[in-house]
Amino acid sequence: MGVDARLQLERVDPSAELAKLLDRAAGYGAAVTFVGTARPRTKEGKPVELIVLEHHSRLTLQSLEEIAADGATRFSVDHITVVHRYGDILPGEPIVFVGVCSLHRRAAFEAADYVMDRLKTEAVFWKREEGPSGANWIEPTEADYADRDRWE
Amino acid sequence: MKIFFFGKLRDAFGSELEVPLADSLSVADLRHRLIADFPEGGEALLDQRVRAYVGASLVSDIHKVAAGDEVGFMSPVSGG
Numbered sequence: 001m002g003v004d005a006r007l008q009l010e011r012v013d014p015s016a017e018l019a020k021l022l023d024r025a026a027g028y029g030a031a032v033t034f035v036g037t038a039r040p041r042t043k044e045g046k047p048v049e050l051i052v053l054e055h056h057s058r059l060t061l062q063s064l065e066e067i068a069a070d071g072a073t074r075f076s077v078d079h080i081t082v083v084h085r086y087g088d089i090l091p092g093e094p095i096v097f098v099g100v101c102s103l104h105r106r107a108a109f110e111a112a113d114y115v116m117d118r119l120k121t122e123a124v125f126w127k128r129e130e131g132p133s134g135a136n137w138i139e140p141t142e143a144d145y146a147d148r149d150r151w152e
Numbered sequence: 153m154k155i156f157f158f159g160k161l162r163d164a165f166g167s168e169l170e171v172p173l174a175d176s177l178s179v180a181d182l183r184h185r186l187i188a189d190f191p192e193g194g195e196a197l198l199d200q201r202v203r204a205y206v207g208a209s210l211v212s213d214i215h216k217v218a219a220g221d222e223v224g225f226m227s228p229v230s231g232g
Contacts, residue, residue, distance in 0.1 A: 036232045053231075056158065056224070058208050063229075084231060096232050116232055123231025126159030137160040139201075139228040 003072055004081045005064040007055065012083050012094040024079050025101035032108040033099045034116055040091035042129055042136065048091055052128040052135075055086040060124040067118045074151075075111040077102040082115060084123065117147045153219050155186075159227025161202065164193030173219045179204045180213040182223070201228040 014035045025031040038051045068082045081099040089095055098115050102108040120140055127138040153173045157165040165186070177185070182204075187194040196202065204211050205224045217223050 054158065056226075059205060059210075062208065063231075119231040122229065124226065124229045125231045126227055127230050137227070138230060139160070140230045144230070 002079060003065065003068045004079070005061065005068045006083045007061045007064060008083065008085055009087045010085075012085055012097050014094055014097050017081060017083055017097045017099060021079070021081055021099040021101060028078060028101045029103050030105040030108040031099065031101045032105070032112045033097065034112050035094050035098075036096040036116070037094050038089045038091050042131070046131055046133050048129045048131045050130045051089045051091070051095070052130060053086045053089060053095065054126040054128070056124050060084075060086070063122060063124040064119075067115055067122060070118070071100070071111045071115040074114065075100075075102070075107040077107050077111045080111060080115065082119070084119070084125075086125065114151055117144075117151060120144045121148045153217065154222055155182075156222070156224040158224060159229070161196055161225055161227045164190055164196055165225075173217075176216045176218040178213060179211060179215050179217060179223075182217060183213070183225075196227075197225060199228070202226065203229075 018033055021031055040048055042048055064082050064084055068080045072080045077100050079101045083097040085095055096119060098112050100108040100111045121144050129136050129138055153171050155169045155171055157167060183197045187197055203226050206217060206221050
C-alpha cells in the first residue's frame with residue numbers, strides 16, 4: 001500500500017499494472033485507472049510518427065513521486081500507482097498509467113483526475129511531436145493550466 | 153558554472169553552457185545576462201513559466217546562484 005511512482009523507458013503494460021493494482025485493492029471497494037496514449041495526429045491534424053519525451057535525470061522521478069503522494073494525502077486514498085514512460089513513443093502506445101484504490105469510488109475518481117491534471121502541467125517532461133512536416137515542441141495549453149487550477 | 157537547458161530552450165542555447173562567474177548573482181540576473189549573450193531566441197528565458205532549478209530543487213528568481221552550482225532552466229513541462 002502507498003505510493004508507487006515509476007519512470008521507465010520500456011513500454012507500459014496497462015493490463016499488468018491493472019492486475020497489480022487489483023491485487024493491492026483486495027479489501028478495498030474501488031479501483032480507478034486512467035491510461036494516456038500517444039495521439040497519431042497533431043492538433044492541426046498532421047500525422048505524427050513519433051513522440052519524444054525528454055526527461056531530467058533526477059527531477060522527473062521526483063515530480064512523479066510528489067504528485068502521486070499529494071494525491072494520496074489529499075483524497076485519503078490507500079494506494080496510487082503512476083507509471084510514466086520517457087524516450088521514443090509510437091502513436092497509440094501508452095504514455096502514462098494512473099491507478100488508484102480506495103474504500104469508496106468518489107475519492108478514487110477524484111484522485112485520478114487530480115493526479116492527471118498535475119502530471120499534464122507539473123511532471124518534468126518535455127514533449128516533442130515528430131512527423132513528415134518536422135518536429136514541434138508541445139507545451140501545456142491554457143486549458144491544461146485551468147484544469148490544474150481547479151484544485152487550488 | 154554549468155547551466156543546462158531543457159525543452160524548447162535548447163533550440164536557442166544548446167544543451168549546456170559553461171559560464172564564468174565572479175560573484176554570486178540572482179536567477180533573474182542570470183536570465184538577463186544569458187539573454188544579452190544570446191540575442192537570437194534568448195528572450196524565451198523571460199517566459200515566467202520557464203523555471204530554474206539548482207541541484208535538485210526548483211528555485212525562484214531571487215535565489216542566488218554561485219560558482220560550482222548546477223543550474224538548469226526548464227521550458228514549460230508537460231507529462232501525461
